[in-house]
Amino acid sequence: MSMDMTTRMFKEEGWIRKRCPKCGKYFWTLDPDRETCGDPPCDEYQFIGKPGILKKYTLDEMREKFLSFFEKHGHGRVKRYPVLPRWRDDVLLVGASIMDFQPWVISGEADPPANPLTISQPSIRFTDIDNVGITGRHFTIFEMMAHHAFNYPGKPIYWMDETVELAFEFFTKELKMKPEDITFKENPWAGGGNAGPAFEVLYRGLEVATLVFMQYKKAPENADPSQVVEIKGDYYVPMETKVVDTGYGLERLVWMSHGTPTAYDAVLGYVIEPLKRMAGVEKIDERILMENSRLAGMFDIEDMGDLRYLREQVAKRVGISVEELEKAVRPYELIYAIADHTKALTFMLADGVIPSNVKAGYLARLLIRKSIRHLRELGLEIPLAEIVAMHIKELSPTFPEFKEMEDVILDIINVEEKRYHETLRRGSDLVKREIAKLKKKGINELPLEKLILFYESHGLTPEIVAEVAQKEGIKVEIPDNFYTLVAKQAEKTEKKTAAEYVVDFELVKDLPETRTLYYEDPFMKEFDAEVVKVIDDWVVLNQTAFYPEGGGQPYDTGTLEVNGEEVKVTNVQKVGKVILHRVEKPELFKPGVKVHGKLDWDRRIQHMRHHTGTHVLMGALVRVLGKHVWQAGSQLHKDWARLDISHYKRITEEELREIERLANRVVMENRKVTWEWLPRTEAEMKYGFRLYQGGVVPGRVIRVLKIEDWDVQACGGTHLPNTGLIGPIKILRTERIQDGVERIIFAAGEAAIDWMQETEKLLKKTAEIFRVPPEKVPETAERFFNEWKEARKEVEKLRKELAKLLVYELENKVEKVGEVEFIGAVVEGTMDDLREAANRLRKEKRVVVLISREGHFVVAVGDGLDLKAGELAKIITSVAGGGGGGRKELAQGRIKNPLKAEEAIEEVKKRLG
Numbered sequence: 001m002s003m004d005m006t007t008r009m010f011k012e013e014g015w016i017r018k019r020c021p022k023c024g025k026y027f028w029t030l031d032p033d034r035e036t037c038g039d040p041p042c043d044e045y046q047f048i049g050k051p052g053i054l055k056k057y058t059l060d061e062m063r064e065k066f067l068s069f070f071e072k073h074g075h076g077r078v079k080r081y082p083v084l085p086r087w088r089d090d091v092l093l094v095g096a097s098i099m100d101f102q103p104w105v106i107s108g109e110a111d112p113p114a115n116p117l118t119i120s121q122p123s124i125r126f127t128d129i130d131n132v133g134i135t136g137r138h139f140t141i142f143e144m145m146a147h148h149a150f151n152y153p154g155k156p157i158y159w160m161d162e163t164v165e166l167a168f169e170f171f172t173k174e175l176k177m178k179p180e181d182i183t184f185k186e187n188p189w190a191g192g193g194n195a196g197p198a199f200e201v202l203y204r205g206l207e208v209a210t211l212v213f214m215q216y217k218k219a220p221e222n223a224d225p226s227q228v229v230e231i232k233g234d235y236y237v238p239m240e241t242k243v244v245d246t247g248y249g250l251e252r253l254v255w256m257s258h259g260t261p262t263a264y265d266a267v268l269g270y271v272i273e274p275l276k277r278m279a280g281v282e283k284i285d286e287r288i289l290m291e292n293s294r295l296a297g298m299f300d301i302e303d304m305g306d307l308r309y310l311r312e313q314v315a316k317r318v319g320i321s322v323e324e325l326e327k328a329v330r331p332y333e334l335i336y337a338i339a340d341h342t343k344a345l346t347f348m349l350a351d352g353v354i355p356s357n358v359k360a361g362y363l364a365r366l367l368i369r370k371s372i373r374h375l376r377e378l379g380l381e382i383p384l385a386e387i388v389a390m391h392i393k394e395l396s397p398t399f400p401e402f403k404e405m406e407d408v409i410l411d412i413i414n415v416e417e418k419r420y421h422e423t424l425r426r427g428s429d430l431v432k433r434e435i436a437k438l439k440k441k442g443i444n445e446l447p448l449e450k451l452i453l454f455y456e457s458h459g460l461t462p463e464i465v466a467e468v469a470q471k472e473g474i475k476v477e478i479p480d481n482f483y484t485l486v487a488k489q490a491e492k493t494e495k496k497t498a499a500e501y502v503v504d505f506e507l508v509k510d511l512p513e514t515r516t517l518y519y520e521d522p523f524m525k526e527f528d529a530e531v532v533k534v535i536d537d538w539v540v541l542n543q544t545a546f547y548p549e550g551g552g553q554p555y556d557t558g559t560l561e562v563n564g565e566e567v568k569v570t571n572v573q574k575v576g577k578v579i580l581h582r583v584e585k586p587e588l589f590k591p592g593v594k595v596h597g598k599l600d601w602d603r604r605i606q607h608m609r610h611h612t613g614t615h616v617l618m619g620a621l622v623r624v625l626g627k628h629v630w631q632a633g634s635q636l637h638k639d640w641a642r643l644d645i646s647h648y649k650r651i652t653e654e655e656l657r658e659i660e661r662l663a664n665r666v667v668m669e670n671r672k673v674t675w676e677w678l679p680r681t682e683a684e685m686k687y688g689f690r691l692y693q694g695g696v697v698p699g700r701v702i703r704v705l706k707i708e709d710w711d712v713q714a715c716g717g718t719h720l721p722n723t724g725l726i727g728p729i730k731i732l733r734t735e736r737i738q739d740g741v742e743r744i745i746f747a748a749g750e751a752a753i754d755w756m757q758e759t760e761k762l763l764k765k766t767a768e769i770f771r772v773p774p775e776k777v778p779e780t781a782e783r784f785f786n787e788w789k790e791a792r793k794e795v796e797k798l799r800k801e802l803a804k805l806l807v808y809e810l811e812n813k814v815e816k817v818g819e820v821e822f823i824g825a826v827v828e829g830t831m832d833d834l835r836e837a838a839n840r841l842r843k844e845k846r847v848v849v850l851i852s853r854e855g856h857f858v859v860a861v862g863d864g865l866d867l868k869a870g871e872l873a874k875i876i877t878s879v880a881g882g883g884g885g886g887r888k889e890l891a892q893g894r895i896k897n898p899l900k901a902e903e904a905i906e907e908v909k910k911r912l913g
Helices: 008-012 059-072 097-101 160-174 250-258 263-267 269-279 286-296 304-318 322-350 359-378 384-395 400-404 406-440 448-458 462-471 482-491 601-625 653-668 680-687 689-694 750-770 774-811 831-841 869-880 898-912
Strands: 016-019 026-029 117-124 141-151 182-186 189-191 194-196 198-203 206-218 229-231 234-249 526-535 538-541 558-562 565-575 578-583 594-599 630-636 641-646 673-679 701-707 711-714 729-738 741-748 815-817 820-827 846-852 856-861 883-886 890-894
Touching: 008 160, 059 117, 059 141, 059 160, 059 250, 097 117, 097 141, 097 234, 117 322, 141 160, 141 250, 141 322, 160 182, 160 198, 160 206, 160 234, 189 206, 194 234, 206 250, 234 250, 250 263, 263 269, 263 322, 269 322, 269 384, 286 304, 286 322, 304 322, 322 359, 322 384, 322 400, 322 406, 359 384, 359 406, 359 462, 359 482, 384 400, 384 406, 400 406, 406 448, 406 462, 448 462, 448 482, 594 601, 601 630, 601 641, 601 653, 601 701, 601 711, 601 729, 601 741, 601 750, 630 689, 653 729, 673 680, 680 689, 680 701, 689 711, 729 750, 741 750, 750 774, 774 820, 774 831, 815 898, 820 831, 820 898, 831 846, 831 856, 831 890, 846 869, 846 898, 856 869, 856 898, 869 883, 869 890, 869 898
Parallel strands: 820 846
Antiparallel strands: 016 026, 026 182, 117 141, 141 234, 182 198, 189 194, 194 206, 198 206, 206 234, 229 234, 526 538, 526 594, 538 578, 558 565, 558 594, 565 578, 630 641, 641 741, 673 701, 701 711, 729 741, 815 820, 846 856, 856 890, 883 890
């Protein structure tokens, strides 16, 4: 893609455009003698040991310096967004500041919170997880400081000239960087379906910012060829909205101001230093770490070969052997990785990620287990929660939400750590079994897919598998990018399945929007309307009080009266802005005909009770269990409703009681339930992202439902005007439906009363059977249960005695048939008794046939006979009916006609003769 990137500043202030002889890319510089672009590997870091910014900054100071500079230049300051992007369902975690504004702001469906704006957005990326700790510069969590301008059609804000000038002014005037050491490298950018020209801003060998001018989107198949441009091998067309998308590395700039051997030392010292002390890590020559960072800055470590090459080069530079180098730097690498991973975890858990086996929860678990593993390698016995607590203490002044959530965050970590140790105990047996199978096949190396499977299905890290395998004499090759492979696997989000087919959108797209009477008056039971269109057996009306299925609320049913005849409505759906009613006799409906609708009110009012009840319950759950609780799904029925929530452990009986008591208190306080339509951004800024409990809601304007001082959600359902109308709320049961998700089944209103009455009936009936008053049922039941257990033991004892007697009695009934000893008898007892007796009686050259009075039979054949028990069983069933079968020595079955038992025994005896 070639485009003119000559800005006002470059033209007016004597910048020179040059081509880098090493990478072939163009760059802009003020230094006429500079040859290379300033980007590794074309240039090495020149700030390690001699900071490129003269004042030392902390993270907080640098962030404030940046935000206030852009505020002074007319940008609105915007608070960080959560790292778990509740406003979209196509990515797992926020990996860049622009993600905060996709898709709604960029598409123009929502206004930006300010325009232009400035933000410092914590971003999490797993693509470099295997490089963290090793290269000195890679993080899983970093803050992307940014300024964004959204240039909507006809409403320009600013573009390339101003962006470059702002960056240069910030770096040279605010941070006092040397102007002649700054280069602007031209390097087009593409990602997330968008693209545009871009500058990488480089200073003393480090990329400190990227300035992207997002002006293209992926080209559709039917794009006008004259509009299409090719960028990095993909085809794009111009966007209506042009976005200034910048990213400044907060940690990198702080590192530049410290000049420490690694970026970790500059920003994570509060965790690194205590860990070094605890692990008793020996101080090493700083030169080793410095050279390591300098050389690692020259390339990305993709695999073992890269790492080996890096080690060899560093060892050569500092004059020690590779083994000595490895021994010296390994503890540092582990500590750096632990410090980074636990910081990422602090943000993830504070923002509501619950460790699990799916999506973002899976990535949180990966960080926890990798960190525990690193601690183990360092020989440190400290709980992981202790390290997370260090982050909370250090970061809370800037992020007060960490302190608020501290108890929950640390509890989640402790629960996970305990789970992990249990997994290890179970896992080593599993690995041993798998290895035994491989050895049988003569394989002496564990395949990679098995390693990934052990991790994904059983949580066993490759190092643990390797530990067990080596003891068993099996080789394990762990790829250097193992966790990157695993994270990539998790980031493939599943495709959405299409909703049940109603009618083609093309058939309704030109119809007027259906007026929604159910919002205007949720208590409207009957209404008049006019038919707009009939499509197959679906009828479109100009207005309706029938609620179409959506947001966990089922559709309404009822009738439509047309020309004096009542026709059943069996389904109601929404396609685009049009509501369709499925009717039993579509031929009666014609466009322009007047109809009278009646709702099945019992069904609707129960849906409303359960829907408003769900919101009340949600408020109670968050207050009792913690702010990490988030709705993971819900479904309403007439008789009961379910609410799925994210929670990291089972809910206790005491917690359930407290949740139920709180929910019913809010019902009895008869709090107001109100709703309003708000522009998306205004709603988010007013209420935060808890709005999206029920999932992402599309549209420029969203319907916000509010229970007075209790719960706020974006919700399209029908609700009661106050909580008193819900009636009692009764939690029926809870179950764990998947890792990290609890299901709560509850009933409200009449459904709750029905359930209470049913339960009371059962209790009374039980009390009558026991002949005691209801309050005595538990202790009486316990007494009966204990007596029954004792009686069972006694029966078992007697049965064993009987079996002995039976064997003794049958031993005396041996008949000789030729060379064979034969015992055949009809006896008392269960199938177990028969089997036990037959096994005791079985011996060489003996055949035993036992048939019980109920018709069970067992055949046993001793060694040394050319007979099969299964074949003798066939003789029995051919005489007395039924079926059975078994091995050579033992067969069993059941006959249809017990009266023919003696006859069947005689038939077997004949066969032996």
